[in-house]
Amino acid sequence: MDRYKRYRSMKMHQSSVKELPLEDGKQKHQSDDEEDDIISAAIGNFGRWQFKLTFLLSLFNIPCTWHIFAPTFHAAPRNHWCGRPAHLIDVPVTKWINISQPVDECSIYNVNWNNYSSKDFIDGTVSTVGASLVPCTQWEFEGINAETVVSQWELVCDKKQLINIAEMMFLAGVAIGGFVSGVISDRYGRKRTLMGSVTIQTIIGVCIAFCPWFELYLILRACLGFISVSVVFSGFVLTMEIVGGHWRTIAGCSYLFPVPLSYITISGMAYLLRDWRDLQLAISLPGILFMTLYWVLPESPRWLLATGKKMKVLQILQEASLYNGRDLPDNIDKQLEVPTLQTDGHQSAGVADLFRTSQMRRNIFFLFIIWFSVYLVYYGLVLNISNIGGDLYINSVLSGVVEIPSIAVSILFLMRGGRRWPLCLTLAFAGVACLLSVIIPTIADYFDSDVDIQWLKTACAHMGKFSVSSSNAVMPVFTAELFPTVIRNLGVGASNVSAGIALMLVPYLWNLSEMDVRVPMGILGICGIIGGISVLFLPETGNKPLAATVEEQESPVPNSPHKEKKQEETFTLQNPTPNITIIPTSNAMA
Template sequence: MLQYFKKDLNYFHGACLEERTNDVEEQDDIISKSIGVYGRWQLQLTFLLSLVNVPCTWHIFAFTFQAAEKKLWCARPNYLENVDPELWVNYTQPVDHCSIIDISELNSSVYNSFQLIKNLNKNLVSCEKWEFEDDGRTLIEDFNLVCDRYHLINLAEMTFLCGVAVGGLVGGIISDKYGRKRTLMMCVFLQALLGTIIAITPWFEMYIVVRTLLGFISVSVVFSGFVLTVELVGGIWRIVAGVSYLFPVAVSYMTISGIAWLIRDWRQLQLAISLPGFLILGLWWVIPESPLWLLAMGRTQEVVTILQSAARTNEKQLPPNLDKLLLTEPDIQTEKAGVLDLFRTPRMRRTTFLLCIIWFVYYLLYYGIVLNLGNIGGDLYINSTISGAVEVPAIAVTIPILLKLGRRWPLSLTILIAGIACLLIAPMPYIYPEQWIITTLTMIGKFSVSSTNVMAPIITAELYPTTIRNIGVGASNVSAGISLVLVPYLWELKSFHSSVPMTVLGVCGIIGGLTVLLLPETGNEPLNATIKQQNTGRRMSTAKKICKHEVS
């Protein structure tokens, strides 16, 4: 992989000495030329910004452990609390833990053996209280989410995912209007605050409301940080920075399993994953605003200040007339953008429509496969750790793949492979019912769609101009959120035939993979600043103008 980096670096060092017309190798923005394509400054910021993914990932996957099912039974009366639970269940709960034999005739003065229970009328009554096995404390236990209240567990997760769907778009609007840094830091603070409130909430209704807001905020943290990261670099380094930014997702996926195994009380676990978010607020004094966003807003003096600091860190010399060159950028100070601009022109409408389909499909695939992991059996903590471990190499291999093959074909193939794996899984229990085959195909699908999970945000960010980049990523996330809400109900289709859910996933994967091929290639293309530039073709970058100035 280093050979690609060295080749790119050698080109950038000699860019002002030799005229190149190959757009693939063109330095695409002011950062690439002024402060170096990827120096110490960008490396430090990529690492620091990636840290915001840690609490976000914890919050998303913690629910699996906080709402884990435990063995439970109708509670014993106080005067029977010394009775063995297994005997108590066998004698009094012949159906399930939601009903119990009417023992109202018994009391502490007459009860001396289970023989009396055998002689009781076998009328069943609903349980009013429950006991849980002594293995930590879940929110199911705290809020009595059992029997006729069991459906509220799915409601809590569905409302959280609805918050994720809406938050991506609204957060994008705020970020594109008020800046990446301010939006990111505001959401980091709210995420830590809301997570802490959840840990002490006394009512389930309050829990649902606050956790929905948490989903709304968390996705804004992820996308604002991602867009800021890719806007700090250019060329092939957008791939390196984008993938590196998302790498903590896989690591956090694994670590939440260990944290949940150590902390079995859901409230204590919630505090453990929320409080570190307050530490991330210290990044306010370290990370800058996106120079590209500032440039798009016409705030050139702030851009110069940031680049001066970056140049010192990277040991680069800025052009003496940089501020004047920045002012020559076309259409920078005049364009105001909003959600409707995603559909203003035929090209933008087509891009938005295709990306919404792709995001819907790959989220459906990703979480559909993740939910199917629960059918494999085994320990919840071990399965979650393995599932997270699969993502580490899946994310790592995307760097050389995207550098070598571009964006479009790798994204298409990863979705297609995941879809084909699902299609092969569907009939497998009937034609070759070997568990290792099903598990292997599941892991292949998980590996492939995990790579998609990294590639899709990168190509989406590259396809939208700076003025609506965050809005575009957020709009794509709305369709992804819709698929998230539908995933739990996908498995209801098993009532028709057990192979239907995986068949649906497979067909959707084929459609999504082919849809990607309708998008333009964005590999190493300059990031457009405005919608006008997006629709009139790639602009001559500021970096190239600076290069010409130096040569002359």
């Protein structure tokens, strides 16, 4: 009897058990709101303590999103032309362009301009008859008092592709950083990884603002991408591990609310600070404020528990329970004795654990496909919508405004429909919307219709953007819940590798429109549908406690009458110590 009661007090380690037989033979069903592990049982699934921390952690998205979105303004397109010689600087720009470079802004007549004066241009006596065209060697830019990286290093004509390379360097850093930061975070903790990353992020951001060479700019942007993704993922995993129950869903999606707000705020800053160096400083210096949160944020109690640091867990639980107005159980220290969680007796888990079991290998394979699809469709549509014309700053604000309701809707989807189906349907619908934007014009062309269907194409693109924005909110929550605590940050980071590859492909995806204008959207549509179908091969994680170890993740869930009957016979605690078999009271009395 005493052994069975002790078992029930340690139900955190029975994540595989959904029903426990009571003494009278009835069964106790876990509700969605039930505190599903010892951490939640001690401090509650969500309270004032969790609200304060999840709010502060979500704010870390702001500087990261600023840095990701900054190249939109750093390399904003500007009118340019072949530079005038010093003695012709008074020649009106229009006359200079019409006479010296009639073809494009990359070539100029091979004429000795020293033979002409400003007056010759005004009088129209300059002769270019028989002159050949040669590449420009210097350029002038409109609004030269406000520099961009394009005007700073003359990234035009033959150097124009360097703009895409600069963005690829950042995204390559994102791809690598997501994986490496996961290893570091799972080994050294969420808090240390987060605070160390935000410190380095601030330093690199400020250094970029004073960068004198484009080559150094490329290197620093790659390092910034490496660090920024570490900030985002460490903060996200810490958010997921300090809340419990259905609040994981709400907190996980709400973590992304500052992202669209960041699009809006950087648009305002960029409008006021037109010089790219001033803007870079403005988005980097706020990192100093986030560094002060080192003395506010705790380490993840679940990570500490998973790594056997019992005393530190107790300190955090005491602080949290006091803040939440709850009393800790009298025997909390004893309940924390069993979960000295390890992986096969080792102190820490590693990359190999992502592929150690067939279920883990299956999960990581399909997550690679899903993350690749979501990021390719999401950023592919963002890039497409940004090219529809109009004011750059207004379009950026609208892009953020559209995402706010999408994230809110995602929370409702997750609360009502679990994880798999909301992610499957939103991603697949985004793919269908992309394909419709291709099919509708094709049908109209086939019937030689004169009806203007541009609004339909635009509507399909916006529907796809709205839908995949919801997928982008659901996906991190689902991914984090698919991995046990000991490798959760590593698992999320590993999944991000395929997302980084997708991001690097996006700038070049639209080059395929030279083959056929329907190709880019067609690819996005196919990827969206494939990604949506891939979700169905993953297990549902909604309303289930977070697993602590790989063994716990792999333990069978009683989902059939046969398994339920077997579960009533014996209960086996999954932990590094020898298995303890506990006989239920009803059977013992028999």
